[in-house]
Amino acid sequence: MSGDANVQRPSVVVVGGGFAGFFAAGALERLLPPQAADLTFISATDHLCYSPLLPEVAAGRLDPRRIAVPLRAGLRRTRVVQASVDDVDFDRQTLEVMADHGSIGPVHWDRLALTTGSVTRTLPTPGVATYALGLKTLVEAQYLHDHVLRQLELADCAQDPAECRARLTFLVVGAGYTGTETAAQLQHMTTTQLDRFPGLRREDLRWLLVDLAPTILPELGPRLGGAAMHTVRARGMEIRLGTSVTAMDDRSVSLSDGDTISTHTVVWTVGVTPPPLVRHLSLPVRRGRLAVDDHLQLRDGVWAAGDSAAARDPFSETDADYPPTAQHAQRQGVVMARNIAASLGCGRPRTYRHRDLGLVADLGGVAAVARPLGVPLTGPAAKVVTKAYHLYALPSAANRIRVGADWLTNLVSRPIAAQLGMVEPAAARLAREQTGAGVMG
Numbered sequence: 001m002s003g004d005a006n007v008q009r010p011s012v013v014v015v016g017g018g019f020a021g022f023f024a025a026g027a028l029e030r031l032l033p034p035q036a037a038d039l040t041f042i043s044a045t046d047h048l049c050y051s052p053l054l055p056e057v058a059a060g061r062l063d064p065r066r067i068a069v070p071l072r073a074g075l076r077r078t079r080v081v082q083a084s085v086d087d088v089d090f091d092r093q094t095l096e097v098m099a100d101h102g103s104i105g106p107v108h109w110d111r112l113a114l115t116t117g118s119v120t121r122t123l124p125t126p127g128v129a130t131y132a133l134g135l136k137t138l139v140e141a142q143y144l145h146d147h148v149l150r151q152l153e154l155a156d157c158a159q160d161p162a163e164c165r166a167r168l169t170f171l172v173v174g175a176g177y178t179g180t181e182t183a184a185q186l187q188h189m190t191t192t193q194l195d196r197f198p199g200l201r202r203e204d205l206r207w208l209l210v211d212l213a214p215t216i217l218p219e220l221g222p223r224l225g226g227a228a229m230h231t232v233r234a235r236g237m238e239i240r241l242g243t244s245v246t247a248m249d250d251r252s253v254s255l256s257d258g259d260t261i262s263t264h265t266v267v268w269t270v271g272v273t274p275p276p277l278v279r280h281l282s283l284p285v286r287r288g289r290l291a292v293d294d295h296l297q298l299r300d301g302v303w304a305a306g307d308s309a310a311a312r313d314p315f316s317e318t319d320a321d322y323p324p325t326a327q328h329a330q331r332q333g334v335v336m337a338r339n340i341a342a343s344l345g346c347g348r349p350r351t352y353r354h355r356d357l358g359l360v361a362d363l364g365g366v367a368a369v370a371r372p373l374g375v376p377l378t379g380p381a382a383k384v385v386t387k388a389y390h391l392y393a394l395p396s397a398a399n400r401i402r403v404g405a406d407w408l409t410n411l412v413s414r415p416i417a418a419q420l421g422m423v424e425p426a427a428a429r430l431a432r433e434q435t436g437a438g439v440m441g
């Protein structure tokens with residue numbers, strides 16, 4: 001994998017096709033002349049998933065392909081390998097790589113970039129890994145969309161009123177931006193779908209958002225969190241703060257406030273944790289993420305960036321690491337590429353420093369909250385900023401055009417609600433993600 005028979009060039013390998021890996025691979029192509037190194041990009045998926053728009057896929061407002069950016073589309077001379085890295089041998093400088101049909105390793109590296117992202121964090125709460133639904137991948141988003149629509153159908157044909165109410169009860173655990181956006185957008189979808197079910201009563205539709213924290217959307221500060229809470233409560237969402245899940249099965253959830261809720265839908269969005277490979281490497285970590293220096297370097301010849309990496313945030317008052325966001329992952333990918341290129345004699349190394357540009361949260365309908373560059377916005381102004389930000393941040397013109405076209409179409413026509421049933425239930429279970437079995441999805 002490191003060059004043709006006559007010319008031995010150093011081999012640079014990037015592992016993980018998310019924001020950090022995609023931007024690193026693109027920057028390496030620009031920074032390193034072809035004769036300086038052979039470039040290889042190994043990723044379990046053949047696309048970057050633009051995860052900030054996953055809630056819109058779950059709510060049926062965007063087709064899944066709209067937010068899948070093909071890795072090969074942005075790269076010219078990098079060898080792209082769709083496979084999973086199972087292990088790293090730091091002494092021999094090789095990777096153990098598995099494709100669908102079996103092992104394709106060992107793969108040699110002279111410079112290694114680890115950008116394997118994160119998976120949904122589960123807790124040892126009984127039933128969670130088996131019954132809760134995540135929203136970290138396109139597979140999960142498509143499954144969640146189908147699952148919610150199916151609950152409306154099952155409620156419509158339920159003979160028992162209690163079963164009908166359980167089918168129409170939806171619980172989202174975790175009120176950060178993923179959970180709040182997902183709850184708000186799916187609640188909006190179910191409410192607008194209900195007029196197609198004359199047999200179902202609106203008052204039986206119940207959405208709950210549960211979090212142990214004292215507020216929702218803590219990332220956006222108390223003012224915008226309060227505004228978001230007001231908006232979703234006005235639509236009928238029940239918010240239970242200071243509350244956690246103590247157990248669940250396929251038909252009910254027990255909460256720490258003593259309540260038991262009959263439901264067939266629990267969406268689990270309580271944060272992220274590094275994937276199995278990172279946990280398996282036995283390298284120094286902070287909160288599970290690989291501890292890198294301010295050049296994003298892990299050890300000699302090895303760098304890490306994005307959700308998998310813990311880099312100290314010099315702007316943090318509490319000496320925290322940069323948060324796991326796409327905003328940081330993509331910028332870290334570029335800085336890491338500069339430092340890898342510098343180690344091969346091309347350019348000078350850089351430290352990573354980036355002050356948050358703010359966050360946006362789309363609450364469905366015309367509602368949104370946003371804090372671009374520290375300016376708090378709500379309502380239509382926030383909605384415009386949110387949409388504009390995503391169009392700007394999507395790293396491909398083809399995806400941007402299609403997302404923009406879907407949004408314009410949604411203004412004049414209701415999104416098409418149909419269960420395609422293309423995802424097996426087992427493929428969308430959190431247990432699969434945790435063991436790494438879901439990585440190839």
Ligand SMILES: Cc1cc2nc3c(=O)[nH]c(=O)nc-3n(C[C@H](O)[C@H](O)[C@H](O)COP(=O)(O)OP(=O)(O)OC[C@H]3O[C@@H](n4cnc5c(N)ncnc54)[C@H](O)[C@@H]3O)c2cc1C
Nearest residue numbers: 016018019020044051052085117306307324325326327329
């Ligand atoms: C629903 C949702 C909404 C979000 N909204 C926002 C937002 O509004 N703004 C924001 O800034 N951030 C947001 N985020 C967070 C953002 O998506 C992540 O911080 C970002 O994706 C991290 O990028 P990454 O490159 O580190 O990892 P990822 O994007 O997770 O990519 C990692 C890649 O590595 C691959 N991989 C993993 N292990 C292996 C292996 N062993 N071998 C080969 N490949 C492997 C994975 O398949 C994946 O392709 C959101 C996340 C979610 C889930």
